[in-house]
Amino acid sequence: MSTTTAGGAPVVNASASLPNVMRAEWIKLWSLRSTYWTLGTLVVVSIGLTILSTWITARNWDGTDPADKATFNPTDITQGFGLFLGMLFISVLGVLVISGEYSTGGIRTTLTAVPQRMTLLGAKAAVFLAVALGVNLVIAFGSFFVGSFFLSAEDIQASLGDDGVFRAVLGGALFVTGCGLFSFALGALLRRTAAGITAALGGLLVVPTLGALLPGSWGDRVNDYIITNAGSQIAQVDADPDALAPWTGYLVFLIWGVGLLVIAAVMMQRRDA
Amino acid sequence: MIEVEGLTKRFGNKLAVDDLTFSVRPGMVTGFLGPNGAGKSTTMRMILGLDRPTAGTALVGGRPYDVVSGPMHEVGALLDAKDVHGGRTARNHLRALAQSNGLPRARVDEVLEIAGITSVAKKRIKGFSLGMNQRLGIAAALLGDPEVLMFDEPVNGLDPEGIQWIRNLMRRLASEGRTVFVSSHLMSEMAQTADHLIVIGRGRLIADLSVADFIRKSSSNHVKVRSPQGDRLAELLTARGVTTSADNGYLLVQNLDTASVGDLAAENRITIHELFEEKATLEAAFMELTRDSVEYQAGAPGAATAGEAR
Numbered sequence: 006m007s008t009t010t011a012g013g014a015p016v017v018n019a020s021a022s023l024p025n026v027m028r029a030e031w032i033k034l035w036s037l038r039s040t041y042w043t044l045g046t047l048v049v050v051s052i053g054l055t056i057l058s059t060w061i062t063a064r065n066w067d068g069t070d071p072a073d074k075a076t077f078n079p080t081d082i083t084q085g086f087g088l089f090l091g092m093l094f095i096s097v098l099g100v101l102v103i104s105g106e107y108s109t110g111g112i113r114t115t116l117t118a119v120p121q122r123m124t125l126l127g128a129k130a131a132v133f134l135a136v137a138l139g140v141n142l143v144i145a146f147g148s149f150f151v152g153s154f155f156l157s158a159e160d161i162q163a164s165l166g167d168d169g170v171f172r173a174v175l176g177g178a179l180f181v182t183g184c185g186l187f188s189f190a191l192g193a194l195l196r197r198t199a200a201g202i203t204a205a206l207g208g209l210l211v212v213p214t215l216g217a218l219l220p221g222s223w224g225d226r227v228n229d230y231i232i233t234n235a236g237s238q239i240a241q242v243d244a245d246p247d248a249l250a251p252w253t254g255y256l257v258f259l260i261w262g263v264g265l266l267v268i269a270a271v272m273m274q275r276r277d278a
Numbered sequence: 279m280i281e282v283e284g285l286t287k288r289f290g291n292k293l294a295v296d297d298l299t300f301s302v303r304p305g306m307v308t309g310f311l312g313p314n315g316a317g318k319s320t321t322m323r324m325i326l327g328l329d330r331p332t333a334g335t336a337l338v339g340g341r342p343y344d345v346v347s348g349p350m351h352e353v354g355a356l357l358d359a360k361d362v363h364g365g366r367t368a369r370n371h372l373r374a375l376a377q378s379n380g381l382p383r384a385r386v387d388e389v390l391e392i393a394g395i396t397s398v399a400k401k402r403i404k405g406f407s408l409g410m411n412q413r414l415g416i417a418a419a420l421l422g423d424p425e426v427l428m429f430d431e432p433v434n435g436l437d438p439e440g441i442q443w444i445r446n447l448m449r450r451l452a453s454e455g456r457t458v459f460v461s462s463h464l465m466s467e468m469a470q471t472a473d474h475l476i477v478i479g480r481g482r483l484i485a486d487l488s489v490a491d492f493i494r495k496s497s498s499n500h501v502k503v504r505s506p507q508g509d510r511l512a513e514l515l516t517a518r519g520v521t522t523s524a525d526n527g528y529l530l531v532q533n534l535d536t537a538s539v540g541d542l543a544a545e546n547r548i549t550i551h552e553l554f555e556e557k558a559t560l561e562a563a564f565m566e567l568t569r570d571s572v573e574y575q576a577g578a579p580g581a582a583t584a585g586e587a588r
Contacts, residue, residue, distance in 0.1 A: 019380040019422065020347045029378035036370035037363070110361035113328055114418065117355050118375050120327045120344035277329040 021119045026128035029119075034102065034132060043101075044140050047094040048147075051087040055148040058082055059155035066159040079163040080170055080242045083152030084177050087144040088240055091181035095137050096209060099188030100201035102133050107196040116278050126270055130189055137185040141178035149174050169242040172251060176239030183236050183258050184209055190265035194272060209233050229254075232261050279304055279457055280325060280426060284334035287320050287481075294320045296481035297334070302459045302474075304425070307452045309472030309489070310461040313568055317481035318461040319357065322430055326355055338426055350379040350422025356415035357430045364404030368395060368414050371403060376421050385421055393417035394443070408435030416444070426457040433467060445471045465564035469493070479568045493560065501531040501539050504552035511548050515539075528552075 019025075034040050059082060066074075106112040119125045153162035165171045188205035195201045209232060216228035228234055229248050236258025238244050239251040249257060280302040287295040295317040302308045312318050323329040325336040327344040338346065338353055346352045362371055372386045390396045393413040398406070406414065412435055419427060429448070433441045448471055452458045462468050468475060468489070475492055477485040485492070505511055508529045512522045521532040531539055536555050543550050 019351055021349050021379050025380040026378050029374045032370065032374040032377055033363075033366070036366045036374065038365060105363060109363045110358060111363040113323075113357060113361045114375070114415075115378075116328055117326050117353070117357070118350050118378050118418075120346065120349050122344070275330065277323070 021121060021124065023124055023128055026119050026124050027132055030128045030132040034136060037105075039101065040098070043094055043098045044136075047090055048140065048144055051090050051144050052147050052151055054086040054090075055083055055152045056155065058086070059152040063155050063158045063161070066161065077161065078242060079153070079156050079161055080149070080173055083149050083156070083163070084145060084174060084240065087141070087148045088177050088181065091141050091144060091177075092184050092209060093206075095141065095181050095185040096188040096205045097202055099133060099137070099185040100192035100198060100205055103129060103189060103192040104196060104198040104201045108198055112278055122273050122278075123270060126193060126266075126273060130186070130266065133189055134182055134186060138178060138182040141181045142175075145174050145178040163242075167242075169244070173240055173242045176241075176251060176255070179255060180233075180236050180240045180258070183255065183262055184233075186259070186262035187232070187265060190262055190269050193269035194265065230257055232258065235261075279339060280428075280459060281337045281340075282321070282325065282334070283336075285321065285324060285331055285336055286333040287317070287324060287329060288332045294481050295324070295331075298478065298481070298483055299334075300476050300483060300486050302426075302457055302476070304457040305452060305455050306473035307448050307458045307460060307471050308474045308476060309468035310459060310476050310478070311465060311468055311564065312461075312463065312478040312484075314463055316463075316478045316568075318463075318478065319430055320481075321478070322355070322357060322428055322459075322461065325428065326353065326357075328357075348379060348422070350375070350381065351424055352422075353426045353428060354419030354422060354424035355428040355430075356412070356419045356432060357428075359408065359411035359415040359435070362403050362411070362414070365402060367400050367402050368406075368417075369399040371414070372418060372421065375418055379422055381421055385423075389417040389420045392420060409437060409440050412436055412440070412444075416447070424456070427451055427459065429458075429460040431461055431463070433462070465560045469560050477564075477567060479570070484567060492563070495563075501534055501536050501553070501555050503529045503531060503539060503543075503550060505529065505543065505548055505550050507548045510546070511539075511543060514542060514546060514548075518542075 062082060069077075106115060115125060116122065149163075149165070156162035163170050165174065184205075187209060188201070191204045191208065192198075192201040195204060213228075213231045213234045216224075216231040216234060219225070219228055225247070235249050235254040238248050238254040241251070244251050248254065282301065283299050285295055285298040286293070298317075298321060310318050310321070320329060324331050325338065325343065327342065335342070343349065343353060366374075369386060369390070372389065373383065376383060376386050387396070390399050393416050395410060395413050395417060398410060403411070403414065412432065416429075416432070419429070427448075429444075432444050432448075436444065448458050448460060452473070460468075460471070472489050474488050475485065476483070487495075502525070503511065504527060508524070512524075512529055515522050515531060515534070520534050523530045536553055540550065540553055542548075543553075
């Protein structure tokens with residue numbers, strides 16, 4: 006056991022700046038096994054299922070009903086798995102990265118080291134969203150190219166140069182990252198894992214479905230603005246002409262997420278940790 | 279230096295901390311003493327900016343803690359050793375903390391060494407014993423080479439060797455000129471480590487004094503006598519201006535030594551069965567001091583309410 010407590014290395018210029026806290030959050034994210042399991046499973050299963058379904062589609066193409074062939078959209082089949090699985094996995098991880106701090110009590114250790122709560126919240130959100138975006142770009146473009154390779158056997162693959170295809174592939178990754186933002190904000194607001202995941206999946210999957218039940222033409226209008234109804238248009242090659250335009254819809258979706266994050270930030274600033 | 283002024287915290291209709299004012303000076307160990315539920319942890323959390331005060335201020339080094347730019351160099355704190363994510367290894371936990379304040383990575387190995395947990399650095403925290411967790415928390419507190427150290431009940435869960443180690447550590451940190459603020463509900467523990475005491479009960483300040491003063495004030499020694507002629511002895515003592523009282527078959531004699539009592543009895547041919555000096559323990563003195571402000575008091579059998587039990 007050493008008898009000195011003072012360090013030999015200089016610590017005078019050390020500070021809890023945003024870049025330092027972001028690097029710390031990066032270490033924290035990648036020092037938990039759940040991160041590897043969640044993201045690893047997402048990548049492998051998404052691309053794996055894309056391979057399986059495009060391969061089967063190509064194999065059975067000759068026997069496929071001409072009516073189905075006429076409405077066949079290759080991008081739907083290459084991107085669909087990444088989109089829906091991403092929504093689920095990234096939402097769960099988004100809640101966990103913040104609720105895990107509260108459920109373990111680690112938040113008090115973290116905030117003792119970084120008492121500026123907004124720096125912490127900002128760093129955590131930025132690191133998680135950057136990782137979510139990176140992973141989902143790999144999944145989106147990976148699925149597209151791998152899927153296209155199998156569909157090319159029957160020459161039914163899409164090209165990134167086709168109308169709306171590049172936007173939809175990129176948009177898939179952006180949409181899933183947006184789901185991550187929405188979920189992270191709910192995790193920060195509710196602080197509990199179970200409540201956070203329930204609220205996130207409820208908000209992303211259930212509430213938008215309920216919106217369709219709203220009566221009349223104003224109901225349809227309102228429905229277009231509800232969370233994923235607005236946000237998912239960006240991931241569609243043939244965007245729904247009655248819904249919000251892809252980028253407009255995505256902006257509305259981001260406003261939902263950012264709005265929730267602002268509420269979470271205000272609450273975090275006021276509450277006891 | 280920690281300065282607390284008018285600090286108040288209300289949880290619902292319960293006043294956990296009630297208008298506390300005190301300061302904790304550098305270069306010594308200051309004990310923060312009070313019965314369970316007195317508000318010690320809440321006060322420490324408010325000093326660290328974890329709990330928002332209902333009223334009042336807490337300053338560390340002259341500023342509120344959440345505007346300090348190098349927080350870990352300012353304060354190292356161990357509140358609850360279990361406040362860590364069990365899924366990380368000890369080293370990764372410390373690495374992330376060090377990085378959050380831009381501290382050099384080499385510092386992680388240094389504090390692991392100081393805390394004596396280098397051998398378990400690569401193990402995940404969830405497998406740690408309470409004692410190992412406590413050492414990890416202390417390692418984290420020392421990372422930033424802080425001016426102020428705060429420990430909440432640090433000896434809980436430690437074995438005798440660990441207790442000795444942490445006492446020495448606190449003494450050494452204070453001797454290096456740092457401010458060391460440590461809470462406990464055990465006076466005997468504080469008597470061995472602290473130089474100064476801040477005593478609270480039910481959220482209020484009861485005493486703010488040096489340990490030496492506390493011991494001097496509270497050492498009201500007395501002599502106990504058991505005699506078949508106790509009444510006669512009491513009369514003789516009272517006649518000499520000595521205060522006496524009956525206590526469970528004994529006669530309690532204040533401010534007189536055993537020799538004087540024994541001589542007096544012999545002169546008057548009074549039989550004595552027992553004669554001894556009884557020193558008030560620090561623990562007893564502490565209980566005397568906080569008697570009216572104990573939050574959770576055990577009811578004596580048959581007592582109508584806990585509050586009346588004495």
